[in-house]
Amino acid sequence: xxxxxxxxxxxxxxxxxxxxxxxxxxxxxxxxxxxxxxxxxxxxxxxxxxxxxxxxxxxxxxxxxxxxxxxxxxxxxxxxxxxxxxxxxxxxxxxxxxxxxxxxxxxxxxxxxxxxxxxxxxxxxxxxxxxxxxxxxxxxxxxxxxxxxxxxxxxxxxxxxxxxxxxxxxxxxxx
Numbered sequence: 001x002x003x004x005x006x007x008x009x010x011x012x013x014x015x016x017x018x019x020x021x022x023x024x025x026x027x028x029x030x031x032x033x034x035x036x037x038x039x040x041x042x043x044x045x046x047x048x049x050x051x052x053x054x055x056x057x058x059x060x061x062x063x064x065x066x067x068x069x070x071x072x073x074x075x076x077x078x079x080x081x082x083x084x085x086x087x088x089x090x091x092x093x094x095x096x097x098x099x100x101x102x103x104x105x106x107x108x109x110x111x112x113x114x115x116x117x118x119x120x121x122x123x124x125x126x127x128x129x130x131x132x133x134x135x136x137x138x139x140x141x142x143x144x145x146x147x148x149x150x151x152x153x154x155x156x157x158x159x160x161x162x163x164x165x166x167x168x169x170x171x172x173x174x175x
Contacts, residue, residue, distance in 0.1 A: 017166075017167055017170050018166030018167050018169075018170060019166055019169055019170055020051050020052050020053055020166065020169075021047070021052045021053070021081045021082045021142075021165050021166065021168075021169045022052070022053045022055050022079055022080055022081045022082070023047050023052055023053065023054050023055060023080070023081065023082040023083070023084055024054075024055050024056050024057070024058070024070075024074045024077075024080045024082070024083050024084070025040050025043050025044050025047075025054055025056075025057045025058075025084045025085075025086070026040075026057070026058050026059075026060060026067070026070055026071070026074075026083060026084065026085045026086070027039060027040035027057070027058070027059045027060070027085075027086050027087055027148070028059075028060055028061075028062055028067055028085055028086065028087035028088035028097050028148070029059060029060075029061070029062065029087045029088075029148060030061050030062050030094060032059060032087075032148075033059065034059065037059060038150050039086040039087065039146075039148050039149065039150050039152075039153045040057055040059070040086055042150050042153050042154065043084055043086060043146075043153050043157060044057065046153075046154065046157045046158065046162065047084070047157070047162075050162045050165070051166075052165065052166075055077075055079060055080055058070050062087070062088050062094040062095065062096055062097075063096070063100075064096050064099055064100040065100075067085070067088065067096065067097055067100035067101065068100045068101070068103070068104060070083075071083050071085070071100070071101055071104055071138075071143060072104060074141065075104065075138045075139055075141045075143075080141060081140075081141060081142065081169050081172070081173060082141065082142045082143075082144065082165070082169070083141060083142070083143045083144070084144050084146070084161075085097055085101070085143070085144065085145040085146065086145075086146050086147070086148050086152075086153050087147065087148030088100075088145070088148070089131060089132045089133050089134070089145050089146065089147045089148075090130055090131065090132065090147065091130050091132070095132070097132075097134075097145045098132045098134050098145060101134070101136070101138075101143055101145060102134075104138045104143065105136035105137065105138050105143060106136070106137055106138055106139065107136055107137045108134070108135070108136040109135040109136050109137065112133070112134065112135035112144065112160060112161075113131075113132070113133045113134050113135065115159075115160055116131065116133040116146070116155070116156055116160060117129065117131055117133065119155055119159050119160070120152070120155065123151070123155065131147055131152070132145075133145060133146050133147060133152070133156065137172065140172045140173050141172070142165075142168055142169070142172060144156070144161060
């Protein structure tokens with residue numbers, strides 16, 4: 001876990017307002033295997049280095065039903081706080097991760113995608129607009145979908161998710 005005090009959106013500092021997240025990491029790809037997937041393992045390593053717990057991993061094809069099935073199972077599991085998906089967020093015809101998770105989400109977190117694209121723009125320029133990175137809440141579970149590149153996973157985790165994840169889990173699940 002980060003060794004800083006948690007800050008609320010209102011600017012005050014609170015102690016004891018974070019806890020380790022239990023995360024299920026899903027790689028969405030028609031071509032990657034456990035031997036060739038780099039983004040899923042990178043996400044796991046960054047999460048664990050920050051003190052979070054990876055409960056499991058999966059590789060699923062770019063198919064709405066397959067993605068939806070693994071996300072729904074994770075949301076139904078009370079021991080999973082977060083589902084992190086990598087891949088399938090571009091504009092190619094096979095990129096259907098946002099469509100797969102949209103019907104599962106109860107509440108979108110629009111700021112995640114907006115900030116991700118803004119940070120991506122600083123790194124890769126106008127191609128950042130092609131990213132359909134998205135986050136939201138399904139019941140009490142945080143769902144985050146990042147592009148499949150290792151640089152996108154690093155950016156999304158290090159700059160956005162990890163600094164707030166412990167606090168988000170407390171807000172969603174309580175202590």
